[in-house]
Amino acid sequence: MPGSSFGTLFRITTWGESHGPALGVVIDGCPAGLPLSEQDIQPYMNRRKPGQTRYTTPRKENDTAELLSGVFEGYTTGTPISILVRNTNQQSKDYSHLASVYRPGHADYTFDAKYGRRDYRGGGRSSGRETLARVAAGAVAAKLLSSFGIDVLAYTSAIGPVSLPDSLQAESRVFKRSLVMASPLYFPDSAASERAEAYLSEQMSTQDSVGGIITCQVTGLPAGLGEPVFDKLDACLARAVLSIGAVKGVEFGSGFSAASMTGSVHNDAFYQTEEGKPAKRTNHAGGVLGGMSDGSALLLRAAIKPTPSIARPQQTIRSDGSETELSIHGRHDPVIVPRAVVVVESMVALTLADLLLQNAVARMDWLQKIYPENTNP
Amino acid sequence: MPGSSFGTLFRITTWGESHGPALGVVIDGCPAGLPLSEQDIQPYMNRRKPGQTRYTTPRKENDTAELLSGVFEGYTTGTPISILVRNTNQQSKDYSHLASVYRPGHADYTFDAKYGRRDYRGGGRSSGRETLARVAAGAVAAKLLSSFGIDVLAYTSAIGPVSLPDSLQAESRVFKRSLVMASPLYFPDSAASERAEAYLSEQMSTQDSVGGIITCQVTGLPAGLGEPVFDKLDACLARAVLSIGAVKGVEFGSGFSAASMTGSVHNDAFYQTEEGKPAKRTNHAGGVLGGMSDGSALLLRAAIKPTPSIARPQQTIRSDGSETELSIHGRHDPVIVPRAVVVVESMVALTLADLLLQNAVARMDWLQKIYPENTNP
Amino acid sequence: MPGSSFGTLFRITTWGESHGPALGVVIDGCPAGLPLSEQDIQPYMNRRKPGQTRYTTPRKENDTAELLSGVFEGYTTGTPISILVRNTNQQSKDYSHLASVYRPGHADYTFDAKYGRRDYRGGGRSSGRETLARVAAGAVAAKLLSSFGIDVLAYTSAIGPVSLPDSLQAESRVFKRSLVMASPLYFPDSAASERAEAYLSEQMSTQDSVGGIITCQVTGLPAGLGEPVFDKLDACLARAVLSIGAVKGVEFGSGFSAASMTGSVHNDAFYQTEEGKPAKRTNHAGGVLGGMSDGSALLLRAAIKPTPSIARPQQTIRSDGSETELSIHGRHDPVIVPRAVVVVESMVALTLADLLLQNAVARMDWLQKIYPENTNP
């Protein structure tokens, strides 16, 4: 299926290029009866918007979400929700010199290899601006999830070599949203945030860029979400998060560390809570067992590569194959991580909204709650 | 969509439980005209089969693939290919005591949470035996890819704390199949293999289990495979590989290391080969740019958790919520990695076969090669 | 997506050729907790089986359904249900002379045009035997629907020019299953059945074949099934029924007659029943308004073409393009209609089962019945 749709039952389709007239998203399959307005969407857009701190591009993008369908008298109607964002700050002339050169670390060459042509203005479809549509839809998914007590929160856990201290990275650690929002880099720890800011300033002074790690926690998930075999919860989340341009790896719970653990260490023991519920003593699994949520907090970490657009000179080739040197000037983020935090959060929310709906048809006894009159005795 | 299908155009559907009468797979969308017989499939099955070395379960599983449809006079016909494997060594009584207890690290609890019931014999649908169907289909995908010069090879790069030396883990390193097959653990390095075997023996003597890392390399990929946005090559591969039960993380190229690199280090410079083709000086990207193959070798690493079934006593609960202690005796792999190598290889091959077909309809000039008579001047 | 799958949430994949070792179906997405055994499936298979009356082929096909997965202790588990039917009466030599000739009215030429090759034995994948897998799955869908009080019943309403009298064809007419089963041709009217039998005998004596019309009624459907826009109830049913080889047209309610009615005649007036429920005075709409079930009986009619295999000589060509004359001897049904009745019933049941599941996620208030603990106040 063409690549601009995501989800099965809660399904989005995004469209738009960096320097076209607009970008947008259509959400199909949002259940009827969810209270929704543009006020639910704009705050997510604002978290992604550049120019908020000195660590993001000074480009001004006035990203206003226009809600065009699917909502009536304040509630979703069950029909597609279309959200449009006009591009208002396109400077296409900035990019004309890139028409026939392949920027290292970007999709210029691969787009040409695939399609035989590309919109080279600002990366076109492969621009980070595409994520704006994901965030608009993610806001709707997050609103849906919150109706069921599910909360998705992403934060920065590393910028370059500066990480959260190990004590704050235990698989069972859960942070508050306010703590994350207090840091300009979305670190849930002010000391780490300050160290990262210092590191970042240093790299910016040498016209270089840096990467980092984003962690996403989900609380309030009922057990059983995710479909066994190919649509496992972690498999679906990995695809979702790796579909974000700069992500180079994803892990759950102990992740790559699990590879060097023994079974007796990695296995999480079950116990019964005082309320009589099943629970786990540890969370090396990161909240997923056999591809389904296990009732613990879900924990996912995503590796973000350094911004590929740098002012330093780089060796590359032109579309005719000839070699050249390229320095990319312009308004680029020295680090993508802080702006990507809400994108990760959105992709996780979209995945969970879809799996929440898919899970609802797993059992006869649940269907009988929906179709009671039609159920035989 | 229900979770037992994978792929869009080259699409598989698997079925079967560990202790049911049989397991199998239906492959729909394999192009007509591929030479195929059971002899193409059985070698993949044999690589997955237990009992080959002292590091795998001594269970004897006589996994014979029966090809039931879709092939006529030695070639695929374009219709669904059904492959069936009878279960012949089921010892259902082994498992009856697990009917009402939740094994730590397994899907017992989550299956019950989702469906309200489960086939508890040998893990039922969540058993590692389910991967047998993936491997049968993977053999067909690999055969298809090899017709286009694409080769998929997975190998072991770590068992517990024992890793391939760094010099052998460069993103641009490519191994030969014969070297991998020479090691009982599928390490492409005999010294590392021996160290890993020693470590493994030690853990087996303490009734514990270990994890590891599997790397997969793909050579011969044309540039442009993968669909921008949500069905990026790396996103699809991540989902494919994380859908294997024991995988806890996936990374591409430099992966998590990229998070602490700067852009000037991570970006791969382009140059022109002597044959006039675009190429990259390094491969930190792991062969994927903007979600599409870039013509370099593809490099993926998957973290495998330690086998959850261990003989050591573990704390857990029963399905009624009460607490209990559990020791899992029986015939279990002390490490899943060696048997999972061919499963990773299969899931990568299945993903690439699907994306190869999807890519074929990306351009008008390609379609005109297929429908020449109908093309207007 | 490759063509051998049907459905989104209740999803089937069929496979197998007429003269291969076996045919079968995998049902993925059947909710857990449905009581199911081979005894639910075999009766549907038997209704489709040839050799039951003198009006069907005397071929003996011993079609025994083997249930291989997805059921444990008498209930579905939510995992894929695989059903296998071995071919036991293949006479491949019967068909070798058809390897290079295109039978009029069959798919021989189009299969070659598409795939460049075909399994020519007994029609291969395009054989009517493929419907056996649909019927096996249809039995499961019908069992699921019956749990919710929904009953699907197909019957013959015309054989060649012999139709049910108009008085029995009103859109609001609903028949009992026992009445239908009393006729060897599945006419719900013994007089029409006898006239049709006479007509059929006459055509058989001249080595010709005949077509007919199958009507399908569905009672007990809740209002609201079907998805607005492209997956309308009638659109989905039409695809389902026209995917049966011999069907050449489908209509709902007044169908083609509606084209010559005026709005004041065709519109069905609403009224309130004594129990206070919405109802319609007439049913020209055939139970569907705006692509959703309206609570009335659903009424669908399908036109079946005459069997293309006839012993009379026909003009045709060989695969090399040369012209030839062909007489098809062998064991062919003089009319497909009676055996197709259960196939239509199965395809309708499969469509409704899928839409029943899809509809369950349409509303927030329904989801809150399923996830009550997680719902915020």
Add this chain to the structure above:
Amino acid sequence: MPGSSFGTLFRITTWGESHGPALGVVIDGCPAGLPLSEQDIQPYMNRRKPGQTRYTTPRKENDTAELLSGVFEGYTTGTPISILVRNTNQQSKDYSHLASVYRPGHADYTFDAKYGRRDYRGGGRSSGRETLARVAAGAVAAKLLSSFGIDVLAYTSAIGPVSLPDSLQAESRVFKRSLVMASPLYFPDSAASERAEAYLSEQMSTQDSVGGIITCQVTGLPAGLGEPVFDKLDACLARAVLSIGAVKGVEFGSGFSAASMTGSVHNDAFYQTEEGKPAKRTNHAGGVLGGMSDGSALLLRAAIKPTPSIARPQQTIRSDGSETELSIHGRHDPVIVPRAVVVVESMVALTLADLLLQNAVARMDWLQKIYPENTNP
């Protein structure tokens, strides 16, 4: 999958309500390199636009297509094509009295039954205005098909009881576009058109509405389009056409007439043309054999019900169940047929564009034309 998407590889998603701010469509999967501009789309929009003749609603809808993405320097880029149409002539107050009453023949009741709420203004999502998005996308599909010599033409073959003469309805009859466009009702016969206009005027004078039949012919189709089993060419087209609100039946070639033919009459004999190509003497099959195009003209007929909105008083109920009488005044089409002609044409074009792409991956030898360098000898 939610109901507002259509197609697998050439895939559209529509959105928008009759009285919301806008409607639109996203086309994902259009191959790169197709010349495309708003000038290709607007003529299709204009054919659908009301107010062109006295037989359509006098509402003025200024339907201007805005092309927002997916096209660069005059060619498609392979990325999603978003088309937006602003609603400019909404008179929402016209509809407020319909908030709590169910119009006979409309989707008011079923929308409420499904979603528990609806946008009642002008039918909301179930309005005929939704087809505007299909037509915009259909224009793109038709442009794609025309690049391969495939031409889709729909026309009116009946208005109420006034039909094209039988001699003009032979299954092998093919009309020119100019002939169809010469009639205000899109009849390819001026005498029939005049009789139909007279009949229509008569019904309009009695405040009633009428239905009709639309025929669609496709020429230039290569043989082999359509996927065997469930995605047969005719099955897909039937779904496509029945997804248009007012359609109540679909048939191919001889259609329902085939039911009363014998096999010796219905079978189309093959012969070899002077150019050495396979052809058929007759076309009772309507251009489709075994679910695939057979190289003849494709012929499909769709029954359109009379417009349900009529000024005559009708019995109905309110949403609280109470009974009432309703007269629908306002600006409604006395017949939907002429405006639906381009909608049928669009849905057929969309279906064929999708199947053209799907068919391209059916054979190894075709794939080898696309990936020649990678193909092994």
